[in-house]
Amino acid sequence: MNDMRILERAVQQNDIKISARKVQVYYGEKHALKDVDVDILDKNVTAFIGPSGCGKSTFLRCLNRMNDTIDISRVEGKITLDGEDIYDPRVDPVQLRARVGMVFQKPNPFPKSIYDNVAYGPRIHGMARNRAELDEIVEKSLRGAALWNEVKDRLSEPGTGLSGGQQQRLCIARAVATEPEVLLMDEPCSALDPIATSQVEDLIDQLRADYSVVIVTHSMQQAARVSQKTAFFHLGNLVEYGSTDDIFTRPQDPRTESYISGRIG
């Protein structure tokens, strides 16, 4: 069944959105990520898989410079977004993060109303001139996150009062409200039950129409279900990167094969 779904979702576009070359990440003395070269395509879902501590989340956080908030981390190499080096000293990470949105492992809505959660990004970026425009953005984002019908009558209730799956979709709505070009998702379903997971996965599939989505996941099944491209990380190295179809059916590297077949990891 998985195979069928992979076939349905052939890679559709080949515009390179993010390109990483020789990326090294150090946490203090620890060399956490070694020589990572990846091209992330636009309008595709790219999955990063690998065992815990292999550096996949670290690499994801490099893509919108969230690692800057960790004092001891150091990033070398070159990462470009639409050809522009995001680690150029002239780049303001705040501006970058508006274009590269992020959804975290644990749903982390602000302790504010559902409306304010979604409206926060547009507000600070001045995307709406008046309340009506803001309302429109909020509705569009919540619809985009497949949450509108569930919350439209209680927008003023706190976002923290929603269920786990709803909270995570709220976080996705919050991320898409700023109209990013790339959406980074750090194990977005690891705190969710199977039903909520499948809702979020469906959502990711829809988001592909508008965004380049990068998702880190522990679950190989999830990577197989939602992604077009898959990268396998192991011990800080990018072992193999290719179309999801190839990685899961014809892995080139023995380590990938062992991981996929469940012998390591």
Next chain:
Amino acid sequence: MSDATQTSGAPAAQPKASLLVADPRTRKRNAAEARFRAYGLAAIIASLLALVVLLFTIFSGGLGAFRQTYLTIPVTLDAALLDKSGNRDPEEIKKVLTLTYGKILDQSLQAAIEQNGIVIEGLTAKDVSNLISKEASARFRSHVLADPELIGQTIEEPVLVNGRVDGFYKGRVTMESAARDGNTSPAQLQLAEAFREKGMLATKWNWSFLTNPDASDQRPEAAGVGVAILGSLYMMLVVLFLAVPIGTAAAIYLEEFAPKNRLTDIIEVNISNLAAVPSIVFGILGLAAFINFAHLPQSAPIVGGLVLVLMTLPRIIIPARAALKSVPPSIRDAALGVGASRMQSVFHHVLPLATPGILTGVILGLAQALGETAPLLLIGMVAFVKNFPAAPPEGLFDPASALPVQVYNWTQRADPAFMERASGAIIVLLVFLLVMNLFAIFLRRKFERRW
């Protein structure tokens, strides 16, 4: 069958203990737990007892300060004595000294005794004139100065009686002790009793304890905490306007923005150390820095306030940092993830969540500063201050007292009536502290949000 039971061996050899009987190990553990609970309960009871004894001592000794005995006598304000020019010019009236008013009171008192037909054996003229407080004539004078139209009329003037007579009605003085006392006599107390039977002498609620300034050693009945409350209030204003913004800004910077390096480590350790420095050291520092070096006036609330600011700063910074630290990092990530700047993430999300913790720290810091005595002694706030400080900001530079210092001051004096005043001042201080703590609890409840 019997074989099987034999071979299943080990458990059968040791017969299973019944669940209905506790084994020795369990009994031992349970006994240990019971003992520990008993210790805890004993500790709680002991501390509660201590608190009850403390509160009982303070309240039984201090509530008397809120009641005061007054003698109300008819007084004729003779225009010939008080306003010689007869034109009711306040400047002219002011020229008449307190001594004259004292004489008028004396005469009125004598007249009152005669009118009511009070005859007491062994009553001397000194007993009569001493019945009313030495402070009474001064109050009488200010009463008349405030309302010159009274001159020429006969008014019912309530006058303070002396501290011993007041003490007689609060159980502090008895006929036996009065016989041995140079400042009163049984005859004087009998006179007071006679007035009380006529309904002219009564012990009433005493607002003037809260509004009056301190009084000299001879007149405890007139002493109040007015100047001390005002001084403490001014110092709290200084602390509020300096320590709170500086402390929270320092905490926010250190917690959210400062790079983590050797220098910030040193600063952090030093802030913690500063919180442990004895307060009297801050007093010496204040004396050297603010009075000897900066030449600010002695006994002024501004100096006291500045010293308390130095003392309170670490006590605000440390809880504020803890409050900021307790905000989950996922909130910061969420804000940064949608493209908020560091400052936006702090001020829009982290700070509102940390507010209850910060406010609690601020109020407890203020409460501690309010009760601080030692540093104030060193910068001269222990002085006898009779004049009220002006309104701020000028008033911050006028001499004033402070509540805890006033308590210290009164406990040093000989007259036992001051002990009552000191306990009364402690009650006032405790009420202020209680109100502040309740306010802290209220704020915490109001702003507390869950995430």
